Amino acid sequence: MLPKIGIYRNVLNNLKSNNTAAVNNMQLRQDTVSFGNSSVISSLAQKNFREFCEDLYRQVPEKCQILLNNKSVRSYLDGNTGCFSDEYAIIKRENMEAFKNAVEKTSSDDMRKIMSSVEAVRPHEADYTKGELIAKALILHGNDKAAYDYIIKSPAVYQEYVCSSGYSPDLFLCIGNYPERVVDNMSLGTVKEIEKGIKHNYYYGEYTGNSDYFSRNEKKRKELSEFLSSQKLDDDITAYRGERSTWMFESVPVDKSLAKQVRLLAFLNPDSRKTKIFPNAHMYSSEQTQSIYDYLKSKDELSLADAMLVAKYGNGRFIKRLTEEINNAGIQDASFKSFTLDKNFASNWANNYGHITSPTIVSKTVMKKGTQAGYDAHSGGRQFEFVMNDNLKNMTFSNARYDKATNTFYMDSNVSAVEK
Known part of the structure; x- marks a missing residue:
């Protein structure tokens, strides 16, 4: 009653x-x-x-x-x-x-x-x-x-x-x-893209349902890439993405001063010798076999992705330096990416994966007009998902912040197609 x-x-x-x-x-x-x-x-x-x-x-x-x-x-x-x-x-x-x-x-x-x-x-x-x-x-x-x-x-x-x-x-x-x-x-642009995806009955689940399998299946990757190459956003679309690693910043080098701080933080914190990370950030089904300390020790040059691994050991000044580096980073990405209209789904996907020990990333992203992407009319698990192609894209970042309690970086980003 x-x-x-x-x-x-x-x-x-x-x-x-x-x-x-x-x-x-x-x-x-x-x-x-x-x-x-x-x-x-x-x-x-x-x-x-x-x-x-x-x-x-x-x-x-x-x-x-x-x-x-x-x-x-x-x-x-x-x-x-x-x-x-x-x-x-x-x-x-x-x-x-x-x-x-x-x-x-x-x-x-x-x-x-x-x-x-x-x-x-x-x-x-x-x-x-x-x-x-x-x-x-x-x-x-x-x-x-x-x-x-x-x-x-x-x-x-x-x-x-x-x-x-x-x-x-x-x-x-x-x-x-x-x-x-x-x-x-x-937004109006979002509604029109949803309309387009549903009208054409776009379905990406057969490709992206198992990301580990998909990343190793060259035939499926080629099929999806060719299909998405004909799909372009007619307007800017705002959506969210969760990352279970910091790998997207691997191409951004850090200077000697920051690298020295990163190595020192890893050396001074015993936890870095116990906390294991994935050998390949794209394969979540693999074993986490190498500690943060051993991983950093094995590298001659460190990246921003590496520096973010030790964020939980750093003080406020170190975190401020990291977020400034993120805000100043501009990267080019050539991977498939999915974005959801539900920020809670993005956050849960990034953080509710029991054995993840690396920092996670949750981004609010504006996919710019002209980006090769399409709305999935059959999104499983109520994901409300756009899938972006693996062509070369520019990514810029702003408003980065770090939550030590959840070991999560939050940021805003823009994604646009690289002009040929």
Whole structure:
């Protein structure tokens, strides 16, 4: 049984009367709530959820009332109540923040129009589904109105399983396949590239499904390269990538001063003799057989990739030097790369690989217009993925920072085709 509208009515009434004591002492229902496979929502979740509603009301009272007077939106909010206490639901909270930000950016009149459109187009959908579609339509409209307007007029934009379900493709079913945080990252250019990938039924999984196998299969590599050579982005696209090593900076040399610091840090930290790394950064199924210390000792000249290996041993000044080197680095890359529209997926892919001991990289990347890349209409695991060709590309970096707790470098980057 879902919490009834009384929860929301109490929130609004207490806020309207400015009765702080009543708000603080509000007793929320302790019902069992339909959430996923039926979970009991804790009192902490209810409390945090109430605070979310109160905060939204304080910022945009009229819009909050419009939302909470809509049965479908209330069902959507109820369905997300559990994320306010579940420590494993950080991503769901980000979805709710994207929704909240969209409400703040959208006018009351536009909100009413969007709600009416969803209710009219999907009259027989369950309340929660309609509420979720309203939320995502609000997010897309608030993030890029041109993308919202375009997607309404472009019925070709949909996932292949939507058509097979028997429904007619439309805006709301299209964006219904993407989490709120992904919709929040969509631009008009992104929508058009998604449309292109789905319309032509692009599928790269047979090539990239097993990256270790693919990297050794010359025939498959050639096939994919030839196919992607005919695909070029028609606009700049922003996406994310996770790297499980620092190998991409191997071609960037460091000067003698920094090299000396790197070797000294490895020498002074016993952990560097115990921590094993991959002999080949591209083969994650191989054994990590060589320690950081032995690896650095075996090299005559060190690269920026090598220097990043000892970041966790360095102080603030050393980290600052590393991030400056990254920001100043310009590299040319000739490898296949995949980029996701979901920053959480990129981060999880880089860091949730148990035996990785090298620093990881998470980058927010702008793939420039003209880059050879295409959107995968059959992305597995909800990866929302663009695949970039192995032709020569220029890469530049900015805003580099390092998180010692996770041993991860975060940075922004630009990728563009090398002019011939």
